[in-house]
Amino acid sequence: MTLERCLLLAFALFAIGVYGALTRRHLVGLLISIELMLNAANINLAAFAHFRPGDATGGATFALFTIAVAACEMAAALSIVVAMYRRRRNLDLDKLRSLREPIEAEPGAGKAP
């Protein structure tokens, strides 16, 4: 095990996460992809903590924090997903677009009198 391999693993994990986030249409799939990216960062943290001489606890502590925060985040996110499913009966990201700008109302361009 070298640092490079760990970083490669983390990169691969991150890339998979990015790919998943960009392509999954299901909301839960998106959450999983984000989790992958987070874990890629965790691996980096742990790897640097392990291979860097000196203070070994900092990175691990940080990774632990991240895991805890990610867990909370997931709990909140999953409850939102459940609530949304109850309301919309649908978790397809392409259809969940209520945050978008309505295009049809063109702004009244300020014309001189």
Added chain:
Amino acid sequence: MIAHGYLILLFPLLAFAVNGLWLARRNGFAAGLFSILMSAASLAYAIPLALEWFAAVHGGDASAPVEAWRFTWLPLEGALKVDFSMILDPISVMMLLVIGTVALLVNVYSMGYMRHDPSRGRFFALLSLFAFSMLGLVIAGNVFQMYVFWELVGVSSYLLIGFWYEKPSAVAASKKAMIVTRFADSFFLLGIVLAAYAAGSMDFSVLNGSAIAAMSREVSLGGFHVNLLFLASLLMFLGGWGKSAMFPLHIWLPDAMEGPTPVSSIIHSATMVVAGVYLTARFFPMFAAAPGFLDLVRVVGIFTALFAAVIACTQKDIKRILAFSTLSQLGYMMFSLGAAATVLGGVNTAAYSASAFHIFTHAFFKCLLFLGAGALIHHVHANELDAMGGLWKKLPLTWISMLLACLAIAGIPPFSGFWSKDEIILAAWQSGHGLSAALALFTGFLTAFYMFRLYFLAFHGEPRGGHGEGHGRHEDPWMTVPIVILAVPTVLSGLLAKDFFHHFALPHQVLSESPVEHVAWLPATAATLGILGLFLAFVLYGRRGADAKAALSVEGRGGWYRLILNKFYIDELYLFVARRLLIGGFAGAVKWVDTNVVDAAVGATASGTLRSGALLRRLQNGNLAFYIGAFLFGILLLRILGRLPL
């Protein structure tokens, strides 16, 4: 007495303030009485003051101005400041007396003339303001002070000409008077600005004295080399040009007849129009020093005199005839000042005193003529000669006085106008301006002709309608008394004041004088020409059987007659330039650019901002995957650009 000379101004100002703020709306009659009282007080103070001044300067240099008082009104920068002061010299003292007399008589007359006008209180307030402004103008010791009162004169004339503000023609006339004189005044102000810069002072004593040398230099003006003194003189004179209604800025004066007749009377005799002549006289040493400048004044003067006299021969409105006669007489005064420059290059001061003399005599007979015309108009309720005729029976005292005034203005000896006009022509002849003097003689002939045309058509022949039916005399003492009083100086002022003007009314600070030879045949010729004009008018309009209706009719007249009747279409030319070219064309174009270019650019900036916002907000498409992609792409971009410390 002299030290408290400001009282002469204070009385009319008080009348203006009290009447304008309080009395006018309460009681018009009381306002009139108060105005009369105050103008009487002003005159009563002016007479002993004049005597005291005369006693003080008698034997010495009478033309040297006596300074009654002075205070700093507006400190500008260092030594440059605006003082208000009162100077007494022959012309200012003469004007004080003339204005005081005329203002008093016109106030009395207005009591009768404006009897039935509900807003006569306002009239008396404005009349007092007018007198105050003119008094302030003549005592001014510096050009800035003169300008201050000059403008006040202009604005009070505006308010008085448009006194009947519900009458559209009066409103239009007041607007015309205001804008034309204002246009000329802007040059005057420019002259002051120039003088303040070049001479560093605005006092007449400096401008007419030490500043002449300082300003006698060439300056480059857009490639042309101009004499600075000439330029400053011209700018100042342009103010007087407009105020005294010299051609071609004369167009406002005939229209100013729309005001009540007492206003015309005071405008034409003592205030307003003589201001321009007075300005020229005040600046005489400076103007005389400017090379060739007096020649300009002379040409403008004689041309206006002749031009106005020609037009006066065709007019039908009695007040318009008098207005053109004023123009013509003002032309004489200007001409006289201009003729002071002799062909040999000297200064003939007799011409200067002749001009002041003519201001003096003209004030009385012209005031009388207008007051008399007002009485006629009051009687027949119309301005046109068409409605008059045979009025001598109805208004006998007015008739006699008007006859005397017509004789005076026509230059028939021994009435006042003869003496002053004779002096003018004589001075011009002595200065060597033969042609101008001949033109002046000819104008004198025309003057006699058109004045007696008016006289015969108004007073003699058969009555031609008008409302003044009925028998017996119809004269209102308020109106008749001033007319009769004015008849006295109309007859005598020439003969009595002749020597005073000859010996005392000389310009101060003018060094060179040219020898004067007396020409005996000139007075005789002038008188003969006057009588000839009178006779011609009699033959055409006065003799038994003369057809007044045909004489006044335009039918069958040639093109020349119409051209003259319509005042050579100069008004129309002005209207075209002002309304079509300046207001319609230029101002319209500027407004168009302002709206459609400048403001449109502002609008375009606003709408451009909105549009770009509209474009950008399309990015907010609600697709989470797109957001994440954009986010990552952004990070990558920053990394590539090297802005992110990774």
Added chain:
Amino acid sequence: MNLDSLLLTLVWTLPFAVVGLSLLIPKGNELWVKRLHALGSGLGVLIAAWLTYRLYGRLMVDGAPMGADLRLYAVTRIDWLPSLGISFFTGVDGLSMLLVLLTAIIVFTGVLASWNTGTQVKEFFALLQLLGAGVFGVFISFDLFTFFLFYEMEAVAMYLLIGVWGSGRREYGAMKLTLTLMLGSALVLVGILALWASSGLGTFDLTQLATVRFSPGLQAWVFPVLFVGFAVSAALFPFHTWSPDGHSAAPTAVSMLAAGVMMKLGAYGALRVAMYLCPEGARQWFPVLLYLISFNVVLGAFIAIRHKDLKFITAYSSISHLGLVLLGLAAGTYLGVKGASLQMISHGFLTGLFFAVIGMIYSRTHTRLVDTQSGLMKVMPFLGVAFVIAGFTGLGLPGLSGFVAEATIFIGAFQNPDPQVRILTVLAVLGITTTAVYVVRTANFILHGPFRVDDGHGHVMEKPETSGLTDASGVEKLALTLLIACILGMGLFPGWISRMLDTSLLPMFRALSR
């Protein structure tokens, strides 16, 4: 803290106190709200007048300072954010004292002129007072940070006042006015921060910044930024179009304040900050800026001739008069600067009177177009006379304040030997005829001639007796009379104002010419 400082602080805090008190008045007592505001702002006028009187005495004893440094009176100084060099620093000299007095009078008369405000009275007057307080703050601040703070406060209040209580296209007018002024403010902020950063003193104190000789390179770009930024609110061409639209939408009192005082803020800032701190930049840039100014001076009056809406006419007349202020400043001679300062004060009264009268006429006839009403003199002589006096002041009639200012500007500007300035001065002098044209035309249109009013909604009145139109009420007469008295006072006795200005303009002029 001495009495003067206390009084000066009172002048700008009084509006806040009045607003606070007015909140205590229960609903339904609008008249008492108005009375309270009138009382408060009237008290402000008295305080400002008394302070002016006290200051005049001291200034005449002290005379002008010898150097280029300002000498301030009634100073209050509290450190605010010392780490950034921000303090709360107020005081007055001759110029700002006169402008404070002007503002107090315009606010007071503005309150009186909006006596007939019907909706949301409490809020309207509260914002009006805040607007006034902002203007006071600008005139008395000698710390650029607080200066800017007050400068912005006034713009926000103005936006709300026009947007909520305006008439016609009020949202458009309010937006245009505020956004254009904000553009100016942004430029001003850039300039101020640049000076702050490069001075090396770490202070916003104007009197200290004035001791720094900024490098010519810096001045060369900071000056135009500051000057144009300020001059936007003085309606410098081509940034002037907010003025007609803003004024025509604004309620009467806001027009009075906007044209009477707020436009002066621009000129004041241009003089006090831009020219005073960057004299070399000023000398370098004025020849260029003169071109823009000449549009104001010469063309503003011509455009006024062609407009038919009374407020547009007055707005363009303001543009042309403010052009004269800028001309005086840009001429760079002492008399030019002094004339500009005189014109700031004079134009405040003049335009306050103009907009007050127009507002009052509009509230009666419900039309502002000049060709739909005539002969108003018959039914409202007081308003008619006030309008004529305002017009005469505008065209520079001696005896009224405008003449003193304009004549001084002309004489001063002509002293600059630069032919370009001279030509512009000549044009400006000849331009007074144009002013006469639109003043006389407008007066003739609406006041003279036979009586007739057509409000544009098919309601035509032709008989004065049955029109039901009334002359000015007592409150309105009080407002107009006060303004006319100020115009007359300044026009007849300009000497003391001139002397008072001398004491504060001389040091600034020395700074400009070093």
